[in-house]
Amino acid sequence: KAGVTQTPRYLIKTRGQQVTLSCSPISGHRSVSWYQQTPGQGLQFLFEYFSETQRNKGNFPGRFSGRQFSNSRSEMNVSTLELGDSALYLCASSSPKGTGELFFGEGSRLTVL
Amino acid sequence: QKEVEQDPGPLSVPEGAIVSLNCTYSNSAFQYFMWYRQYSRKGPELLMYTYSSGNKEDGRFTAQVDKSSKYISLFIRDSQPSDSATYLCAPGPHNFNKFYFGSGTKLNVKP
Numbered sequence: 001k002a003g004v005t006q007t008p009r010y011l012i013k014t015r016g017q018q019v020t021l022s023c024s025p026i027s028g029h030r031s032v033s034w035y036q037q038t039p040g041q042g043l044q045f046l047f048e049y050f051s052e053t054q055r056n057k058g059n060f061p062g063r064f065s066g067r068q069f070s071n072s073r074s075e076m077n078v079s080t081l082e083l084g085d086s087a088l089y090l091c092a093s094s095s096p097k098g099t100g101e102l103f104f105g106e107g108s109r110l111t112v113l
Numbered sequence: 114q115k116e117v118e119q120d121p122g123p124l125s126v127p128e129g130a131i132v133s134l135n136c137t138y139s140n141s142a143f144q145y146f147m148w149y150r151q152y153s154r155k156g157p158e159l160l161m162y163t164y165s166s167g168n169k170e171d172g173r174f175t176a177q178v179d180k181s182s183k184y185i186s187l188f189i190r191d192s193q194p195s196d197s198a199t200y201l202c203a204p205g206p207h208n209f210n211k212f213y214f215g216s217g218t219k220l221n222v223k224p
Contacts, residue, residue, distance in 0.1 A: 004156070035214070042119075042216035043157075043201065056211045090156055100145045100205065102212065104156030 002026065004105035006091050012111045018079040021108045025072050025093030032074040033102060034066060037088040046089075049074055078110075086112045116140055119202055119215025128224050132189040136202035136215045139183065143204040146178045147212065148187045151199045160187075160200070192222045 005024040013019050025032050034046040045058040049068035066076040072093075078085055088109050092102035119136040126132055134148075145164055149157035163169045166180045177186040185202050199219045205212035 033211075043203075043214035045211055045213070048211060058211075092156075100147065100162065100212075101159045102147075102149075102157075104149075104158065106154070106156045 004091055004093050004103055006089075006105035006108050008108055009106065010109045010111075012113060013081050014113050015081055015083060017081050018077060019081060019110060020075055020077045021089055021091075021110075023074045023076075023091030023093075023105060025074070025091075026095075026103055029093035029095055029103070030072050031094045031096075032068055032072065033092045033094070034074070034076050035090045035092065036060075037090055037107070038086075043090070046076065081112045083112050086110060116213040117202060117204060117215045120218055121216060122218040123221060124218060125221045125223060126192055128192060128194060128222055130192050130222070132192050132196070132220060132222075134187040134189075134200050134202070134218050134220070136185040136204075137183055138185065138204045138213070140204070140213075141180070141183065143213075145205050145212075146176065146185050147203040147205070148174075148176055149201040149203060149214075151201060151217070153198075157201055189220075192220075194222045194224050196220060197222050 031050045033048040035043045037043045048056040052068045063079045068074045088107040090107045092104045117138045147162040148160045150160045151157040163176045169176045173190045175188040199217040201217045202215040203212040
């Protein structure tokens with residue numbers, strides 16, 4: 001069974017640009033969550049989608065947005081990039097069985113110059 | 114106050130040592146207590162979890178939750194170099210899969 005796939009794995013942007021990250025969950029998983037990981041703040045929850053609906057949102061500015069498609073694939077977008085947005089962005093999907101386990105992808109490492 | 118506080122480490126131990134990793138949390142509504150392990154350049158993977166209070170053992174790993182003191186622990190017996198990774202505690206309400214992660218403790222087990 002294929003795991004969670006995130007693209008791109010690495011990207012470099014400059015301040016003011018925008019970026020779109022993509023996540024394909026494990027087949028059959030309808031919940032997709034996004035987390036930002038930085039050395040100083042650790043893993044911070046961005047948002048969670050289920051059946052194309054955002055069910056939960058973390059404390060991030062409106063520059064961070066996401067969406068989910070009917071096939072459960074998800075994208076997140078960051079507009080007007082700032083230096084502080086440099087981080088590893090992790091996507092996780094979870095099983096409909098509801099055990100709470102998050103299956104993470106390997107992340108998209110964003111560097112903002 | 115942060116939802117979860119985790120001993121930052123890093124922690125360096127010799128092979129075979131017993132390792133204790135700890136977190137505290139603030140929200141008494143949390144019912145699920147997950148431990149994730151993250152190897153360098155990889156995403157976190159679930160190591161084990163407990164529901165509510167008590168202990169849970171899985172091989173060399175034991176997870177412990179004390180809800181009265183809001184304290185979470187992970188013990189690793191007979192630690193191995195392959196255990197070298199960052200360990201993240203993650204308590205949560207479970208609903209809608211929103212979990213709060215500790216900042217992680219980086220463990221290095223020396224051969």
